[in-house]
Amino acid sequence: xxxxxxxxxxxxxxxxxxxxxxxxxxxxxxxxxxxxxxxxxxxxxxxxxxxxxxxxxxxxxxxxxxxxxxxxxxxxxxxxxxxxxxxxxxxxxxxxxxxxxxxxxxxxxxxxxxxxxxxxxxxxxxxxxxxxxxxxxxxxxxxxxxxxxxxxxxxxxxxxxxxxxxxxxxxxxxxxxxxxxxxxxxxxxxxxxxxxxxxxxxxxxxxxxxxxxxxxxxxxxxxxxxxxxxxxxxxxxxxxxxxxxxxxxxxxxxxxxxxx
Amino acid sequence: xxxxxxxxxxxxxxxxxxxxxxxxxxxxxxxxxxxxxxxxxxxxxxxxxxxxxxxxxxxxxxxxxxxxxxxxxxxxxxxxxxxxxxxxxxxxxxxxxxxxxxxxxxxxxxxxxxxxxxxxxxxxxxxxxxxxxxxxxxxxxxxxxxxxxxxxxxxxx
Amino acid sequence: xxxxxxxxxxxxxxxxxxxxxxxxxxxxxxxxxxxxxxxxxxxxxxxxxxxxxxxxxxxxxxxxxxxxxxxxxxxxxxxxxxxxxxxxxxxxxxxxxxxxxxxxxxxxxxxxxxxxxxxxxxxxxxxxxxxxxxxxxxxxxxxxxxxxxxxxxxxxxxxxxxxxxxxxxxxxxxxxxxxxxxxxxxxxxxxxxxxxxxxxxxxxxxxxxxxxxxxxxxxxxxxxxxxxxxxxxxxxxxxxxxxxxxxxxxxxxxxxxxxxxxxxxxxxxxxxxxxxxxxxxxxxxxxxxxxxxxxxxxxxxxxxxxxxxxxxxxxxxxxxxxxxxxxxxxxxxxxxxxxxxxxxxxxxxxxxxxxxxxxxxxxxxxxxxxxxxxxxxxxxxxxxxxxxxxxxxxxxxxxxxxxxxxxxxxxxxxxxx
Numbered sequence: 001x002x003x004x005x006x007x008x009x010x011x012x013x014x015x016x017x018x019x020x021x022x023x024x025x026x027x028x029x030x031x032x033x034x035x036x037x038x039x040x041x042x043x044x045x046x047x048x049x050x051x052x053x054x055x056x057x058x059x060x061x062x063x064x065x066x067x068x069x070x071x072x073x074x075x076x077x078x079x080x081x082x083x084x085x086x087x088x089x090x091x092x093x094x095x096x097x098x099x100x101x102x103x104x105x106x107x108x109x110x111x112x113x114x115x116x117x118x119x120x121x122x123x124x125x126x127x128x129x130x131x132x133x134x135x136x137x138x139x140x141x142x143x144x145x146x147x148x149x150x151x152x153x154x155x156x157x158x159x160x161x162x163x164x165x166x167x168x169x170x171x172x173x174x175x176x177x178x179x180x181x182x183x184x185x186x187x188x189x190x191x192x193x194x195x196x197x198x199x200x201x202x203x204x205x206x207x208x209x210x211x212x213x214x215x216x217x218x219x220x221x222x223x224x225x226x227x228x229x230x231x232x233x234x235x236x237x238x239x240x241x242x243x244x245x246x247x248x249x250x251x252x253x254x255x256x257x258x259x260x
Numbered sequence: 261x262x263x264x265x266x267x268x269x270x271x272x273x274x275x276x277x278x279x280x281x282x283x284x285x286x287x288x289x290x291x292x293x294x295x296x297x298x299x300x301x302x303x304x305x306x307x308x309x310x311x312x313x314x315x316x317x318x319x320x321x322x323x324x325x326x327x328x329x330x331x332x333x334x335x336x337x338x339x340x341x342x343x344x345x346x347x348x349x350x351x352x353x354x355x356x357x358x359x360x361x362x363x364x365x366x367x368x369x370x371x372x373x374x375x376x377x378x379x380x381x382x383x384x385x386x387x388x389x390x391x392x393x394x395x396x397x398x399x400x401x402x403x404x405x406x407x408x409x410x411x412x413x414x415x416x417x
Numbered sequence: 418x419x420x421x422x423x424x425x426x427x428x429x430x431x432x433x434x435x436x437x438x439x440x441x442x443x444x445x446x447x448x449x450x451x452x453x454x455x456x457x458x459x460x461x462x463x464x465x466x467x468x469x470x471x472x473x474x475x476x477x478x479x480x481x482x483x484x485x486x487x488x489x490x491x492x493x494x495x496x497x498x499x500x501x502x503x504x505x506x507x508x509x510x511x512x513x514x515x516x517x518x519x520x521x522x523x524x525x526x527x528x529x530x531x532x533x534x535x536x537x538x539x540x541x542x543x544x545x546x547x548x549x550x551x552x553x554x555x556x557x558x559x560x561x562x563x564x565x566x567x568x569x570x571x572x573x574x575x576x577x578x579x580x581x582x583x584x585x586x587x588x589x590x591x592x593x594x595x596x597x598x599x600x601x602x603x604x605x606x607x608x609x610x611x612x613x614x615x616x617x618x619x620x621x622x623x624x625x626x627x628x629x630x631x632x633x634x635x636x637x638x639x640x641x642x643x644x645x646x647x648x649x650x651x652x653x654x655x656x657x658x659x660x661x662x663x664x665x666x667x668x669x670x671x672x673x674x675x676x677x678x679x680x681x682x683x684x685x686x687x688x689x690x691x692x693x694x695x696x697x698x699x700x701x702x703x704x705x706x707x708x709x710x711x712x713x714x715x716x717x718x719x720x721x722x723x724x725x726x727x728x729x730x731x732x733x734x735x736x737x738x739x740x741x742x743x744x745x746x747x748x749x750x751x752x753x754x755x756x757x758x759x760x761x762x763x764x765x766x767x768x769x770x771x772x773x774x775x776x777x778x779x780x781x782x783x784x785x786x787x788x789x790x791x792x793x794x795x796x797x798x799x800x801x802x803x804x805x806x807x808x809x810x811x812x813x814x815x816x817x818x819x820x821x822x823x824x825x826x827x828x829x830x831x832x833x834x
Contacts, residue, residue: 051382057373058344066317093783095433102369111431123379140614143514146514146516148303154294164304165502170514173439174613178779184420196314210318264573271571298513
């Protein structure tokens, strides 16, 4: 007759022994992994025309209001940069409040209360560059998330789960483009998500709709009839920081070598 | 004599089992490896739906045409046709039920977004007619003299 | 306010969302885990390689390493925007991220240290628990002590020679396994930084190795320092008690033991210190030689903005002066104390220069960010991630150690392994 003590001991051992492989199987079930290799027919891509952008900043304002980013907070899902290259070979660049209020002065903001007024005669070239999350195909921010709070949806958009993010900030450090920040209210990682709530309903993103000059456009790169897809595949476009291997999906027309 | 050396190992295994038990209750059932594999697709599936449920604030020009066709028609005859109504009037949301009235941005800075002259060659900005904000009536709101819905210089008050 | 805004001042061209997000607590974290790893390696030098002169400090180092282990996650918890969700790292670990390794490595390492301590102190637990078990009328304090020590025995009361011999073998195995795990513990911390391709200063394969080497340096230095302090206290007590209770070691015995241990340990400290310096200088030379895209802005940070912090504080005070102090013949306790304190300072500055230095320049390579450590706390955030938060973390292991010594005594234990 087996003693009660031995019975309990052996049962405990058996349960412990089985639970670990069962748990592992649940986490990495082969069947599950196979079943979900669904191929999406949509892959969102963005097109920015830096010739058309005038730096009005309507896009930044619309984004803030549409996505409930506190208006006065010094963080924004999208922004516009101004580049002024002078004839003596210097670069002056700024983005006052992310261009939420546009660019209304010739004085370039140098930070710490300093400004540089640049005269028309000294300018070699000057232009505006809108920036937003590139929804990369190899997103380094997703790779470094320790808990699976940020991820890539099947249609290519990189999203953040506000209920799961622990706020470590690793994704913010890993993004080469500086598009991420901590939401001032939710204290989770935040970034442009191509107005996912709008594009999933067939609407355009807030910034694309707000831009009066058509400098911003969004489309489905997998659809051959999509105007954005057509431009990207047939005309000369550039991407930001290609050396990082992130495969960004925001394409630029008129991307100058001085753009950071 | 039974070997006591493995006693700590049993204690550690016991702790692991406890953690796995807590995990079973704590982690949502739809959390796992999805479309893009473990590296890029490790997440809670229902979060995608959460994001699609966010309320749309900006409705677009089409929405305004339904009740304000006269305004749309008049501005469409001007270069300001390219500007969305909501850029100056704010997001429509559920207007007219909520909010009943839209606040209009009549500030000087609003117009200066485009009309502060910046002669930047190779940028579309250079083509927009503009003024020097420090010199052209610096303390007055633009709308005192200019009508945004009829911005031609002939339409001035 | 956006997190990081209050202690960041931007200069020239910086993108809107850039702030110094990883501030002083992220400097403290690798510093504390480094001390953990270093203390453990020191203890293992005796248990694995049998270096007899390190026997006294080995026991001490192991207990201190355990105290440090509990403190190491504290800077992370203070930094997280959602600290209660911290367990998500273990619940839904995303192992493509170096930080996810934290859960496994830390728990694994904790298990090893705890197990090694159990084997080391098992006899002591039994020696305390058994007489209390016999005692009929226990006071509340004695009841509590009995409960704690009874649990700690894990139900094993055999203290025969054979079982103690088995304990020794187990310790040796654990200490042996523990060394690579301790290296991994700190190597992964270096990997956290070294693998971030977006950061021009952090991105280098040398980072994990540099971190491990300087971690060992800091661990050895801290153990030497705390050892000296406790020996001085014991010497003081021995001087006073020598007439009354001559069973403790005499002042002279303590003195000679102390200086021998310190001289021995200092040799190992120097070895790892030289290794760490070489790697850091190699990294710097490579960067300057290859002069890639980021070199212009990095040079302006390393040789300009952060010159004092890097070359005077870290390399000068933290590395060069200790080298001179330890290499000059005729090492005294006093010189050793100054030397290890400077070494610890140097290791801290290295963490500071990597973490804060890496955020001193913008992603545009055309702007800078200045870090102002919050001193007076205005709110929870500036307390947690400010000077007092950092100091609190630094003091915690000593406080924990004081309580731990009541369960794991480190002095006067004659019959030790």
